[in-house]
Amino acid sequence: MQAETRPGADPRPAADPQPEAEGRGWGLITGVTVALLALGALFTTLLATGRWWLPPVASAHGAEIDRLFYTILVIIGTVFLLVQLTLAYFVLRFGSRPGTRALHWHDNRRLELLWTIIPAVILVALTTMGGLVWARIHTAPPPDAFTVEVTAEQFGWWVRYPGPDGVFGRTGPGLITRQNPLGLDPGDPLGGDDVVLLNDLRVPVERPVRVFLRAKDVIHSFFVPELRVKQDAVPGRTIEFWFTPTVRGEFEIACAELCGVGHFGMRGKLTVLSPDALEAWLAEQGH
Amino acid sequence: MEAAIRSERAARGRERASRSHHEPSFVRKYIFSTDHKVIGIQYLLTSLFMALVGGSMAMLVRLQLAWPGKAWPVLGAVFPDAFRDGVMRPDFYYALVTMHGTIMVFFVLTTILSGGFGNYLIPLQIGAGDMAFPVLNMVSYWLVPPAIIVLMAAFFVEGGAPGSGWTAYAPLSAVEGSAPGSGLGQTLWLISLALLMVSFLMGSLNYITTVLNLRARGMAMLRLPLTVWALFVAAILSLLSFPVLTAAAVMLLFDRHFGTSFFLPEGLVVGGRALEVSGGDPLLWQHLFWFLGHPEVYIIIVPAMGIVSEVLATHARKPVFGYRFMVGSLMAIAFLSFLVWGHHMFTSGMHPLLGTAFMTTTLIIAVPSAVKTFNWLATLWRARIRFTSAMLFAIGFVSLFVTGGLTGMVLGSPAANTYFHDTYFVVAHFHLVMGSAALFGVFAGIYHWFPKMFGRLMNEGLGRLHFWLTFVGVYATFFPMHFLGAAGMMRRVFSPQVYGFLQQLEPLNVAITASALGLGLAQFLFVYNFGYSLFRGARAGRNPWQATTLEWYAPSPPPHGNWDEAPPVVHRWPYDYSLPGAGEDFVPQTAPEPAVVLAGGAPAGGAAGGGEGA
Known part of the structure; x- marks a missing residue:
């Protein structure tokens, strides 16, 4: 406690470019920008499906490829929104505030395992699905081709x-x-x-x-x-x-x-x- | 008391400095220097210059794609050989596409991240006086300018620069006469790359040796900052993958000039002329190229990940979350990156079973990437973020890495890849994840370490403006390219007007070009800020960001040999931010273990120890 008031212990140099008070306003702007870009990405994609998108499918296996693509798209779209909006929220919420400190928290094995295993499970599913479609496309051609x-x-x-x-x-x-x-x-x-x-x-x-x-x-x-x-x-x-x-x-x-x-x-x-x-x-x- | 210790240390440092005082000549100090900091800055400035060159090429490419066939009298006057009546010629277009890719991948992102930050940061962050092999280091840098000169010379030889793409697929790159630039231009391209590969090889040997042998006392491997871990892992990747490309480049040179046919099969007929070749296979080039080529994208993105981890922790005032998992995921990514090259070749005619194998490894590599992303997010949870320019670019990196990385799930699945391969969907994917994200890592690194490099702070207002324009500009430029790809627009088309199904994309192409031009112009804010701050920036002091790692223990800029005081001794891991009970919200790696727990509220033992120390 005494160290905090001791001037000699302050290693901060003459020029301090970042007064801590600036944190919150910039946090709001940055967080909102990240969120708007993510929502903009979603919105423009939905718009694009009507105009600049895959041409109507005209082959038997093409329908399967499209189904696979849309399945992957829904999964990655969901992850995209969740992660970007979380990032936006954290940035918006956790700007620096005078007199307070960040949480000194840097390890949690359970969380790490959670976000190792969940992506792994999703990827096993995607791999299996993708592999099946790929294998069907590459079967031998029918004899009457x-x-x-x-x-x-x-x-x-x-x-x-x-x-x-x-x-x-x-x-x-x-x-x-x-x-x-x-x-x-x-x-x-x-x-x-x-x-x-x-x-x-x-x-x-x-x-x-x-x-x-x-x-x-x-x-x-x-x-x-x-x-x-x-x-x-x-x-x-x-x-x-x-x-x-x-x-x-x-x-x-x-x-x-x-x-x-x-x-x-x-x-x-x-x-x-x-x-x-x-x-x-x-x-x-x-x- | 601490003040007393400081002044005593400073006195000792001055003594050391005066003992070794001998002013080297200008040439030895700034040009043929063996000082890792000078070499790092040389790499940095060279790469930034090349970024302007490669970026300008992209602008010309975008002009053509938005308005194919339009006459540009001014450009025609500047490049008389490249434009006919002010209209861009297709051979020049393909030369631009090839050189833009080559320059951005090899001469900007690789050189700036491994060469620039690697050289500058490794010795400082591990507490060494210099690299293990300073002369080798100097030679490694001085191979780069000749490589650049040889590369750019290709524009001025007969036939012009090569037009076979940065991937230089044989036989297009192997047979003279198959494309306008496949004469001397392609040979110069290969020689340039071979020179650069040798340079990278020297660099990576140096980084690995330095990290393993020159760490300061107390700097255990698991106390290394994540930047150093990332640069170390990238150096191992370089060491193992670049020799393969060097070998492939030499084999291609032999095919071109000495009558071998490594990559040329029997029965080749080019332009109606039968060639006397036999026994080679064009796919061999693709295997060799991508065996390097895929690790190469990780050689670029891994150091950017390291920089971002460092910048996020420092400006969020919070320890990096999951340090061991961060190190582990870096290693997992590095290992897997050697097993995924075939995902560039799903439609190449490679056996479909191999496609299944490469799909599996490719999707597995997403797991450690996801781990990193969630750890960055966890680092920001309940942080106290300071929104400096460096921090903004680090946040932008996370956003772009996620956006660009996720579409890899589509491309990595071979059946879906059948449609999207070689379309603008791929262009969108890699420009976001390895182009823009890596560039955001570079900018975060420059705003963060500029004060250390030059002793002055960059202008934060301009820096923030640069960030907003670049962040929005990158999304506006590259995100809509997914739609071009979805509509089937192929990569590397000189004019999208030839095909009926591409006609409707014109407004989208115009919008993308407009965004790209804005994005390009915004970079001049950075150039101005860089130059202005170099001379007029506020003095930085040793540790302007109140960071914990060793480079901030040295003066800004650090002298030759790095340490004016006694060389640092490391007592703790690099991320003790907001440690409860500590006086400041950061505890440098050099702070002895008991001496930091000073304030009340700490455990009894710690408080007692702290009391003694204070």
Whole structure:
């Protein structure tokens, strides 16, 4: 007690930038700002869902991805608001006040375990949920799937259909020319009926579509937002994936991996149409 | 009596100082200095300069995204090669994107946090006179300016700066002719990074050795301030991860110039030209890059966490909550950060089973991050907060870390990632959590330690204004980017007008650019404050914040060798704020155990001891 009044014991230097009395006014402003930003984030997100948001889903597995996303969004949204508002409240409430001291309290094993275990439990649930959806997307394609090959190059998408025989002909990089962009082997009879088109992919509705994805030069990424499909095309690999379109219409194929100076313009067209219409169109291409 | 002890100590210190008195030349003192404080400040100023460069690049990127195809005659006159008739060229745009990322990640955030604060704070906070290897330290800094010169030279060579992104994915970065900047520009980029990696390696060896060997008497590991713990953990991460990137960079240089094909598969046809390569794999580059790349984001955020813990405790006048859990969670984050790199590669064609494994590790790393967040909140509970600029930025850090961190739950789940990967959702996520949050850590650190570094206080009014504008500006700029990503807008598009589904995003892009420009302009308040306070700021004294750690025991600024009085001896942990019964609301680490319990109300034994001490 005597030490408090002893002038020599005061190590405070000449310049004290922070008179303790300033605490409360600034606390109010800071706390309210943090709270307003958090509520603003919530409000703008709700507004954005009406205008700048995921395009309507157009594939079977896409609906599952959306469900997963919304589940995670509700969880993280709740945690976001709780934590930000707690922060705002503490900042607002616990500004410095002359003559009082903070609580000298710095350890509580029970609390620490509580906020280790609760996030862990939530994350186990999220991991399990996410893992199940991921596994279902990556099951083997059904045997009756419609098959197509997509080859990416700077800056377009080559589409190849196997033709009436249902089998792709052999290709070789050494055979690639301007007229033969995929390097089809003219000696292979299976390749005679293959159909090759640029930036024009047509697939049937309500039937699994199996894609063999390749790249000639650098890495690209096959992205159709409405289908919730994104898969990198990697040179040297043929990557297989499948999806089932559920909505007829025209969609854009975007490149989602930086692939050079024309990356932003690497746009293809995906048309989802009825199986009959597709058959008729394919037959036309064969001639 | 304490006054008497102080003056006696000061006299001893003056004696020591005069014994070792020999004025080094200007060059040895301020340029090729081996003093850790000078080196720290060199890193700090270099990084701040690079932040202006990298930030300006971001502004140009934002201009293009808001108004693609618009002519900017003034910019066209300044950069005649980069604009055609005042309209930005796509190759320049991609060079800007690449260099902005490279500069901000490596030459700003890493150099300022590990290089700047690491050098300045480690010896002072552990009570040492300098680093373990002062000359190595000097060399480590002096590799940075050449690295910067080599990097910036890429803008002036044929083909320009590389346009393959800061991640430099092969084959785009490996094959000349696959992109305009993939000629000499890409080579210079690789050499620059290799130089910087060597510099970081020297730095991290130095930090680790210093922390382990040069601690003052009584400074047990569990008495280290959390800043030092964080910098120590980040140094271990650097030591283990940067050599991998160095190796990858050298392998890529070999692919480019010496005919190897580590990253190039058979059958590559670029621009209609078949390449004579075989046997490599482009995904190998991604694995090597992200094996560094993910720890790298923790090399950045971990020191910021340390700074924030320190600043929160000091200005809240309250001990850091859960010190041991804070240290433990740092170590858990560091360990896990080596096991999560694959979450950058969910859509890369990597086996789906690996996706499941990396999802698990990625979501686990959220647990120690949550522990830290709740401990920061608990630190503020029943605190007595002083709203200094440093404190405001630390509070801002917590808010941004939460906002940016939570969206990691979406991106870390591979099925959801399928949609959001490589969209602006990712850009929003990492700009909030590792860009802005880390930058808030940097600002908190600068406002907090500026008085120690330069002996003068920064202007608090300007500092607070800087905080409000930056805090609101960061949210206004980066939060709406989540919506761009939700709408499917891809990263690294030169013009969002090409795709039909992106047309509707134009007003959002304009609003974001407006916020970004405001945010950028607000930083000049900081530049002005920094320069003004350097010469005109109020004198700080030893311990302007009434803090407990050892650096405040030294004069401001500390002399060469750091301690004018006898080197400090540590008697307690670093967070004895508002200790009941103590005379002041803080007890320095140097205060002997019994001598502090002075006032009434303390336990009988303590009071008796205190009475004797007083």
